[in-house]
Amino acid sequence: MSKDVYQQVGVAMTCRGFDEYLRMFDLPERELAQGKVLDVAGGGSSFTADAVDRGYDAIAADPRYVRDTSQWVEEAAAEIEASTMKLSKLRDYFDWTYYGSLERHREGRIESLKRFSGHLQSAEGRSRYLAGSLPELPFRDHSFSLVLCSHFLFLYAEQFGFEFHKQSILELMRVCMPGGEVRVYPLHSLGWKPFERMDELLAIITAHGGEPELLPSRLPFIPGSSSYMRIAIC
Numbered sequence: 001m002s003k004d005v006y007q008q009v010g011v012a013m014t015c016r017g018f019d020e021y022l023r024m025f026d027l028p029e030r031e032l033a034q035g036k037v038l039d040v041a042g043g044g045s046s047f048t049a050d051a052v053d054r055g056y057d058a059i060a061a062d063p064r065y066v067r068d069t070s071q072w073v074e075e076a077a078a079e080i081e082a083s084t085m086k087l088s089k090l091r092d093y094f095d096w097t098y099y100g101s102l103e104r105h106r107e108g109r110i111e112s113l114k115r116f117s118g119h120l121q122s123a124e125g126r127s128r129y130l131a132g133s134l135p136e137l138p139f140r141d142h143s144f145s146l147v148l149c150s151h152f153l154f155l156y157a158e159q160f161g162f163e164f165h166k167q168s169i170l171e172l173m174r175v176c177m178p179g180g181e182v183r184v185y186p187l188h189s190l191g192w193k194p195f196e197r198m199d200e201l202l203a204i205i206t207a208h209g210g211e212p213e214l215l216p217s218r219l220p221f222i223p224g225s226s227s228y229m230r231i232a233i234c
């Protein structure tokens with residue numbers, strides 16, 4: 001990997017906010033009202049907290065949720081500073097149209113983490129964060145009307161290979177109900193490369209009863225990353 005890309009060892013725990021989710025998945029808010037929503041690889045995101053606050057039935061799953069909750073918040077806070085440092089060295093490569101500046105990007109993450117942390121400490125909030133790890137999620141078939149996965153699949157394609165992605169996408173489809181949707185963003189890796197065997201993966205999704213489309217995202221930021229994947233479950 002060239003030195004001039006975002007370097008990352010392991011999978012980071014980041015904390016994007018509700019508006020970033022709506023934009024990356026080009027998601028009309030009314031879709032959240034259709035039934036249960038699952039945020040896979042939720043990390044320190046405030047998406048679930050904000051969705052519940054708005055009256056939607058959302059939960060999040062992440063392997064890190066097996067640990068003590070104070071550790072999740074500490075890790076996410078440390079990641080904000082680490083990523084800000086890395087982005088400061090690469091700022092000319094990224095598209096700042098949405099965030100405005102590196103400092104506003106950082107402030108947004110801090111705000112999102114605060115809401116995530118507040119939700120965790122609320123009476124009903126903690127029960128909405130469940131330990132779960134792709135490619136096998138602890139949910140029954142057809143449990144959700146909308147399944148989201150932000151900044152895990154495809155982003156870490158250099159660490160997780162094709163078979164992992166195939167099994168994981170089929171797992172997201174399994175837990176989604178007929179008539180529902182799976183949405184995944186980004187489709188580029190941290191090395192800013194498109195997923196190499198995307199055509200093969202799309203054919204597998206279709207063979208398993210999904211209708212996949214690669215559609216324009218509304219979250220300009222990662223170099224070259226302008227689409228998300230939507231899979232309609234038939």
Ligand SMILES: C[S@@+](CC[C@H](N)C(=O)[O-])C[C@H]1O[C@@H](n2cnc3c(N)ncnc32)[C@H](O)[C@@H]1O
Nearest residue numbers: 011013014015016041042043133134150151152
């Ligand atoms: C970059 S963060 C994304 C967090 C959040 N979705 C966001 O967009 O800010 C990636 C998350 O993937 C989680 N993760 C790592 N391995 C995973 C797996 N096998 N299945 C599901 N999530 C995983 C990590 O714990 C981490 O919280």
